[in-house]
Amino acid sequence: MVSEAVTAPVARARRPRTGTGYPRYVAAKAGGAVVSLLAVLVTGFFLFRLIPGDPVKTMTGGRPVSAEQLAAYRREFGLDLPLWHQFTDYCGKALTGDLGTSYQFRTPVIDKITEALPNTLLLTGTAFVLYTALGMWLGTRSAWRHGKLGDRLNTGLALTLYSVPSFWLGLLLIIVFAVGLGPIPGLFPTGGMESGGKEGFAYVVDVAHHLVLPVITLVAVEYGQTLLVTRSALLDEMGSDYLTTARAKGLRDDLVRRRHAVPNALLPTVTLVFVNLGRTVAGVILVETVFSWPGLGGLFYQALSVPDLPLVQGLFLVFASAVIVMNTLADLIYPLLDPRVGR
Amino acid sequence: MTLLEVRDLTVTYPNGAAAVRGVDLSLDSGSKLGVAGESGCGKSTLALALLRLLPAGTEVGGEILLDGEDVLKMRWGQVRAVRWAGASIVFQGAMHSLNPVHRVGDQIAEPILLHGGAGAAAARKRTGELLEQVGLPTARARAYPHELSGGQRQRVMIAMALACDPKLVIADEPTTALDVMIQAQILRLIEQLVSEQELGLIMISHDLAVLADTCDRLAVMYAGRVVEEGPARAVYEDALHPYGKALSGAFPRIGDPASRFAPRGLPGDPPDPSDLPSGCTFHPRCPVALDGCEVEDQWLREGAPGRRAACVHVGAAVRSTT
Ligand SMILES: Nc1ncnc2c1ncn2[C@@H]1O[C@H](COP(=O)(O)OP(=O)(O)OP(=O)(O)O)[C@@H](O)[C@H]1O
C-alpha cells in the first residue's frame, strides 16, 4: 500500500520528456482532476441518500409535529421535489459555491465549513510539517545504516505506530497526559482548541498548549509511512556509481549522503508528501473527534450522527477535493523538480 | 621516481569472492601502465582498492605505496585528502558515474572547492578551463548529465579527474560504452592530456590493442592475478603467457564489443572468483597445459629482460624472443 501510493504518481509524472510537453501535460492533469471532482460531486449526492432515516424527522428531533409543519419543512429544504430535480438543483448550486443549508444549524453549509477549515489546517498543517521532517530525517539515517540495530529499532517503532488506530492512541494520551495517571499530573487540556478569555500572546500559547496532544497523535501514526518510503528510496540509490564518484572525490560520508544521495532519493518522496497532505486533511476526523477539535473532522462527526445531509455532502466534497488537488499538484510539481524529466 | 608501488595486494569481498589475489605493480611518475583482462578478472576491484573505495566488510591486504605512503595504513582523514588530489579515477560508464541531479559544472568544481580551498569564482574559472581542455564549450558547465552525449559525458569525467592536478589518473575502461569513432577521440585526448601534464596513468581495458597503442607497459590479469607484465608493444605482439597470447589474438579490430567476453580461440568461461580452479587457475582453458599445471600454482618469473610471466613454459620460450 505504501509503495503504491508513491510509485503510481511518479510513474505518471515521468511521462513528459520533450521541451514542449509540459503545458500539454498540465492541461491533461488539470482535465483529469476536474473529471474526478465532478465524479465526487455526483457520488456525494447519491451515496448519502442511501443513509437510512427521514431527514425531516431527525430535524424535528422526535417532537410531535403536524403534517402541515412536516410538509413546510420538506418544501423549505426542497425534499418534496423528485430526486432528479433535487440532483440538478444540487449540482447547479454546488458549482456556484452554494452547498445548501445545514439541517441542524440552519446556516449555510459553506459558512460552517469556512469557519472550521482554518482550525483543521492549523492542526493538520502543524502535524504535517513535523511528521514529514521527522519521517525524512529518520528514514535517511535508517537507510544509511541499514541492517544495523538503530535501523531495525527505527523501522520497528515506525511500523508499530503506523498500525495503531489514531483514536486509540489519542484516548491513551488523554488518559495519561490530560487526565493524569498515578504520579503523572494532567499536563494538557483534554480537548478543544482554547480555554477562552485569552488574548494576544496568551491566546497563542493557549492554542499551542491545546495543539500538543492531537499533533503528537497525528505525527505518531503518520510519520512511519514517510520514514519507510524515504528509507527505501534512499536504499535504491545506495549502490549507485555516482556515490562512488562522490566518495572518490574525497567528500566526507555525511556530505556524500546529504549532497548526492538524498537529493536523488527525495524526488520520489516529494510526491508522497503532497499525497499525504491531502490525505491528512481527510483523515483527521477521528483525531478531531477524540480531542473535540473544532475543525472539519469534528463537524463531519456531528453531521453524520444527525444525519445532516447537506453538511455531510459538503464536507465529503471538501475532503475528496483536498486529496484530488494534492495528487494533481504532486503530478505537476514532480517534473519541475527532476532535471531528468525536462519541461 | 616511483609514483605507485603495489605489493602483494589481495582483495576478498564479503561474500568470499577472491577478486584480487596477490598483485604487484609499479608505476613511475609520468609513465603509463595498461591493465588488461577479461570481464570479472578484478580490474575494477584493483582500481577501487587503490583509493580504498571498496564496500565495507571487504578484506584488503598487502601494501599500496602512493608517493611512498601506504594508503592501506592511512587514517580516513588522510585517505580523503589523497582521494582526487593525489589520485583520481575516470570511472567505467560515465552515464551512471555522474550525479543526475547536479549540473556537470558543479560536479567538476566540487573537488576543486574541497581540496584546493579555492573560492567559488576561482573554481568556476578553473572548471571552464578544464572543459575547454577536454574540448567542450565552457557553457556546457550548466548542462545536466542527461543533456550530454556519451562521449561528452566521458569528457566531463576526464575534466573532473584532472580538476585537482593529481599525480596519478586511473582510467577504468574509459571508452567501453562509446562507439568506435568516439573511442579513438577519447583515447587520444587522454593520451595528450597525460603527456602534457606528465601524469602517471593506469589505463584499464579488456582490449589489448588499445592499451598497446596508449601505454608504456602492460599487465595482463587473469583471475585476480597479474599473469604477464612487460613493455606494451612486446606483450601485445609476442605474449609469453598462453592467456596473453589468446588475448592479443582476440582483438582483430579496436573496440569490437562482441569479442569482449569471449576472446577468440579461447574456450570456456573466466573462472568464478569464489570457486577458483586448483594449481594454475588458467589450466582448464589452457591449450598448452601440462599434467603438473593442475596442482602447481604459478608466480611471475623473469622470462626476458624486463618481462615477466606466470607459466611453466616461461623460460623455455625466452630464447626465441630475444
Ligand atoms: N561488491 C562485490 N561483492 C562481491 N563480489 C564482487 C563485487 N564486485 C565485484 N565482485 C566480483 O569480483 C570479481 C571482479 O570484479 P571486477 O568488477 O573487478 O571485474 P572487472 O575486471 O572490472 O570486470 P569488467 O571488465 O566486467 O569491468 C567479479 O567476479 C565480480 O563478480
Ligand code: SF4
Ligand atoms: S602454467 Fe600450465 S596451465 Fe598455466 S598457463 Fe602455463 S601451461 Fe597453461
Ligand SMILES: [Mg+2]
Ligand atoms: Mg570493471
